[in-house]
Amino acid sequence: MLHEDVVCPFCACLCDDLKVETDNGTIVKVDNACDLGNHKFLTDDDHRLKEPIRRTPSGWTSATLQHAIDRTVEILLGADRPLLYGWSGTHGEAQSIGVHMAEVLGGVIDSTTSVCHGPSILAIQEVGHPGCTLGQVKNRADLVVYWGANPIEAHPRHMSRYTTYTDGFFLDRAFKERKVIVVDIRRTQTAEVADEFILIKKGGDYAVLSALRAIVRGKSDMIPATVAGVTKEQLLRIAEMCKKAKFGAFFFGMGITQTQGKYKNIRNAIELVDELNRHTKFTLTPMRGHYNVYGFNEVCTWMTGYPYAVDFCRGMAFYNPGETSAVDILARKECDACLVVASDPAAHFPKDAVRHLGEIPTVQIDPYPNTTTAFCELQIPVAVTGIDAQGTSYRMDGVPIRVKSILNRGYPTDTDILGEIYRRIKEAKRV
Amino acid sequence: MVRVILDVKPRKNPFLPVEAECLVPKNFVDEREPRDLSVWVGNKERRLEEVVTLTREGTATSPEDVELVLRGDTSRFKRVGEYMEAGRITIEGDIGMHCGNLMKGGMIVIHGNADSWLAREMVGGTVRCNGDAHHYCASGYRGEKRGMRGGEVEVMGNAGDFTAEYLTGGSVTIHGNSGDLTGVEMAGGTLIVHGDCSRVCANMTGGTGYVYGMVHHMIPTFRFRETAIIGPEKVKMSVFEGDIANRGKGTLFIKVYKYPL
Numbered sequence: 044m045l046h047e048d049v050v051c052p053f054c055a056c057l058c059d060d061l062k063v064e065t066d067n068g069t070i071v072k073v074d075n076a077c078d079l080g081n082h083k084f085l086t087d088d089d090h091r092l093k094e095p096i097r098r099t100p101s102g103w104t105s106a107t108l109q110h111a112i113d114r115t116v117e118i119l120l121g122a123d124r125p126l127l128y129g130w131s132g133t134h135g136e137a138q139s140i141g142v143h144m145a146e147v148l149g150g151v152i153d154s155t156t157s158v159c160h161g162p163s164i165l166a167i168q169e170v171g172h173p174g175c176t177l178g179q180v181k182n183r184a185d186l187v188v189y190w191g192a193n194p195i196e197a198h199p200r201h202m203s204r205y206t207t208y209t210d211g212f213f214l215d216r217a218f219k220e221r222k223v224i225v226v227d228i229r230r231t232q233t234a235e236v237a238d239e240f241i242l243i244k245k246g247g248d249y250a251v252l253s254a255l256r257a258i259v260r261g262k263s264d265m266i267p268a269t270v271a272g273v274t275k276e277q278l279l280r281i282a283e284m285c286k287k288a289k290f291g292a293f294f295f296g297m298g299i300t301q302t303q304g305k306y307k308n309i310r311n312a313i314e315l316v317d318e319l320n321r322h323t324k325f326t327l328t329p330m331r332g333h334y335n336v337y338g339f340n341e342v343c344t345w346m347t348g349y350p351y352a353v354d355f356c357r358g359m360a361f362y363n364p365g366e367t368s369a370v371d372i373l374a375r376k377e378c379d380a381c382l383v384v385a386s387d388p389a390a391h392f393p394k395d396a397v398r399h400l401g402e403i404p405t406v407q408i409d410p411y412p413n414t415t416t417a418f419c420e421l422q423i424p425v426a427v428t429g430i431d432a433q434g435t436s437y438r439m440d441g442v443p444i445r446v447k448s449i450l451n452r453g454y455p456t457d458t459d460i461l462g463e464i465y466r467r468i469k470e471a472k473r474v
Numbered sequence: 475m476v477r478v479i480l481d482v483k484p485r486k487n488p489f490l491p492v493e494a495e496c497l498v499p500k501n502f503v504d505e506r507e508p509r510d511l512s513v514w515v516g517n518k519e520r521r522l523e524e525v526v527t528l529t530r531e532g533t534a535t536s537p538e539d540v541e542l543v544l545r546g547d548t549s550r551f552k553r554v555g556e557y558m559e560a561g562r563i564t565i566e567g568d569i570g571m572h573c574g575n576l577m578k579g580g581m582i583v584i585h586g587n588a589d590s591w592l593a594r595e596m597v598g599g600t601v602r603c604n605g606d607a608h609h610y611c612a613s614g615y616r617g618e619k620r621g622m623r624g625g626e627v628e629v630m631g632n633a634g635d636f637t638a639e640y641l642t643g644g645s646v647t648i649h650g651n652s653g654d655l656t657g658v659e660m661a662g663g664t665l666i667v668h669g670d671c672s673r674v675c676a677n678m679t680g681g682t683g684y685v686y687g688m689v690h691h692m693i694p695t696f697r698f699r700e701t702a703i704i705g706p707e708k709v710k711m712s713v714f715e716g717d718i719a720n721r722g723k724g725t726l727f728i729k730v731y732k733y734p735l
Contacts, residue, residue: 123490123516149517168617249673250694250734256719257695265697265718271734307655307676314677314720356517357493363616365590365609366571376489377550379516 050446051080052132052429054198055331055439056205057446065450070430077199084430088452090411092424111406111423112460115382116467118404118420122380124356125150128369129386131333132409134434134446137457138335138342141384144465146347146355147474151378154339155332155386156351157368162300163329164340164350165364166309173316175292175326176440177205182212183324186288188224190312191248191298192330195232201330206292207236222288224281226251227298239281246303247271251278252311258282259318291325297332331439333386334429334446338437373399383407383415385457390414408460426454434458475541476534478502480526482546490516491570492525495553499540499561499580505530537561537580544569549589555582558599574601577625590634596644598625609634609653612646622646622663638665641681657683660724678717678724689731695719696726 049061063084064072073084095111096103106114119125127145130138131154138154145152156164180187187206194201202208211217225237226248234240243251247270254270257263259282268275285291293316299308312327319325331337340350347353349362352369365371369388372378373396380403389397390413401418408423409415416422426432426448433448434456468474480497493514501511511522522528526546534540537560544554549568556575565573568586574593580600584592587605593612603611607629613636614621621640628647635653638646641660648656651669660678667674667683672690675683686709696716704711704727714726 123487123518165616169619244734246691247734249676250691253676253693253695253717253719260719260721262695262718266694267733267735269735270694304655304673307658311677311719357514358517363591377491379487379490 046447046449049449050429050436050444051076051083052334052427052436052446053077053080053083055334055337055437056198056201057334057436057438057444058200058204059444063449068450068452070450079199087427087430091452091454092410092412092422095421095423097421098419106421108423108455111421112463112467114421115406115423115464116471118380118406119144119148119150119382119464119468120471122148122150122378122404124372124378125380125382126369126372126378127152127382127384128388129154129384129409130339131155131336132385132428133457134335134428134432134436135338135342135443136434137384137461138339139346140458140461140465142343142346142353144461144468145353146358146360147465147468147472149356149358151352151354151356151367151369151372152343153352153367153369153372154343155336155391156340157364158301158370158391159297159332159336160300160329161351161364161368162306163295163309165306166313169306169310170313170317173313173320173325173327174440175328176442177328177438179290180292180326180328181205181209183214183290184211184288184292185214185220186222186224186284186291188226188285188291188293189233189237189330190226190293190295191300191302192294192296193227193231193233193298194294194330195236197296197332198330201294202233202236206294222284224284239277239284241273241277241281244272247273248299248302248308249304249311252308252315254278255282255285256311256315256318259286259315259322285319285325286322288323288325291319291323293325293327294330295327296330300329328440335436337439337441338435338443341437341441341443370396373397376402379403381405383409383419384461385409387413387415389418408457410454423460424454425460426452426456428457432456432458475539476502476530476532477541477543479529479531479543479545481529482526482544482548482551483524485515485525488547489550492551493553494522494525494551495556495575496522497542497544497551497554497563498537498556498558499542499563500537500559502530502540502542503534503537505533549586555580558582568605574599577601587631588629592629593622593625593627595620596622596625596627598644600625601627603627603629603631606631606650607633607637607648609636610639611637611648612641612644613638614640620661621659632669637671638663641665651687657681674728675724675726676717677720677722678726679720679722680724682725682727684711684727685731686729689728691734692728692731693717693719694733702727 062074095106097106226241347360354367496511540561552570590608624644632650645664652671657675662681665683670687696714711727
């Protein structure tokens with residue numbers, strides 16, 4: 044059976060033009076997807092966890108779904124400060140149950156945002172977000188800047204769907220006319236296709252952004268001959284290219300959000316875009332990673348007023364990344380139970396944080412065994428959103444897209460499992 | 475004058491944060507009042523006496539006459555001295571996050587180290603930390619446009635990153651080294667760092683900063699104005715104005731600096 048206009052649940056580009064062919068409950072062919080998307084669809088069934096598992100002194104053993112849910116409820120209700128982490132690899136409906144659950148439990152809820160584009164959100168809270176949809180970029184942008192991002196490897200269809208290699212409605216010869224500037228600390232594959240590549244010294248983003256802001260303002264006299272490895276001549280040239288563009292689009296990745304200075308780098312980038320808007324039209328978009336990491340920020344914001352790292356311990360929402368974010372809570376041993384949903388913190392968190400994950404009762408709800416499995420007491424497999432579960436996801440520019448289910452592999456969805464756990468918690472708490 | 479000694483009891487899980495904004499002198503003027511005070515340990519509200527042993531010495535008629543002395547492991551006690559208006563708090567060991575939040579008056583003395591957000595958005599009074607202060611000492615809260623607005627903060631040891639972020643008034647003195655982006659977004663007040671720091675006063679719009687040590691990764695958008703001799707010790711310092719990238723009119727005195735070449 045051929046499924047058209049399938050949405051790819053890999054990265055936050057959420058490409059919605061895939062053609063997927065299924066035969067007898069198996070995916071046999073995928074068209075239009077990138078290598079990452081192809082791999083997700085075609086090898087999905089090879090790695091699935093078939094049933095709930097629990098750790099015993101003699102090793103892993105199978106568990107019934109009923110036992111797994113009972114134990115999860117028991118762990119969460121018995122905790123003084125449970126942490127509910129992950130959420131970026133599932134649909135908005137499940138995320139919404141997670142936020143409700145955190146509130147009823149008096150726990151802390153955080154998503155992978157805190158280790159990717161959390162700093163972007165902190166910067167946006169300080170100085171706003173001059174953003175637009177990817178459709179605007181595709182049809183209007185004659186200058187694209189990728190700063191600390193490498194879309195050819197991390198978001199492989201970003202350039203062909205929205206920027207460098209696509210036609211634009213308001214551009215005559217988009218493929219030839221669109222200029223690309225890449226800024227990075229190493230010559231990436233994306234840098235190879237850039238019209239101008241800025242090789243910056245590690246940790247030098249803030250200084251270079253400040254220098255560009257001053258140059259765009261016409262105050263270049265105090266800028267030294269080189270700034271973080273970038274010559275003043277190149278900075279002047281880049282500033283001129285940006286000012287002369289009819290519509291510029293600035294994309295930034297974790298190369299700038301997770302380096303020294305973090306959200307201040309992004310704030311500086313936003314203020315550069317603000318400065319450029321005195322000369323032309325310029326916008327800024329974060330290159331979000333997980334396909335629905337933006338979705339968690341949307342869901343959490345409309346439910347709590349805050350986008351991530353929300354602490355409900357006192358019955359009301361408190362937000363302070365650095366204090367209420369998952370890495371900090373785990374590393375400081377401030378939680379006594381953890382529910383991991385649709386992510387793999389053990390593969391990405393620092394050692395101290397992961398160690399604590401193994402010291403407290405941890406339950407994981409995820410379709411696949413992963414690094415975090417080794418630190419869990421229990422894992423419950425679920426359907427994969429975009430393959431055998433449907434739901435709402437948000438693209439990197441904040442556009443909601445309905446992700447389809449293309450076959451039924453017999454797994455419960457995140458919404459089913461979390462819904463049942465939440466029902467049981469409410470029952471116990473008499474809410 | 476009353477001295478109230480709060481001795482922390484051993485806890486089953488000593489890592490769980492204790493939210494203790496009730497620990498301000500005004501709550502201990504009347505000796506009956508502490509019975510009604512509560513703290514949050516994780517998601518459970520507990521009576522203060524479940525967490526600390528209270529001993530009172532003397533009597534008081536106003537908060538100015540009250541001194542709270544915290545003993546034992548208070549490293550996870552958060553918000554101690556929040557909105558404090560008068561009196562004195564002495565912390566004999568380390569203290570948790572947000573100590574002296576939005577403080578308006580009185581004095582807090584910490585003999586150990588202070589965790590992040592010490593004296594956050596302070597308005598008045600004095601905070602003295604004899605050890606080190608972690609990140610965001612004397613800074614603002616997420617998304618706020620103003621940080622510390624008045625009073626004095628003195629750290630005898632080192633301070634972490636983003637110290638005095640959004641400083642708008644009052645004075646912050648760090649006797650040791652300070653971290654990255656010290657004084658970032660500063661809009662007023664005085665910042666004095668006796669040791670080294672990096673990217674000091676980035677994006678500042680006002681106020682005055684002094685660095686008597688080395689500034690690493692000096693922000694390139696400060697305009698050199700002159701060389702000046704500062705203080706009774708006659709230290710020769712370079713005077714900058716900026717941050718020009720932010721149309722800033724702050725003044726920065728630096729002894730030694732190095733650009734990120």
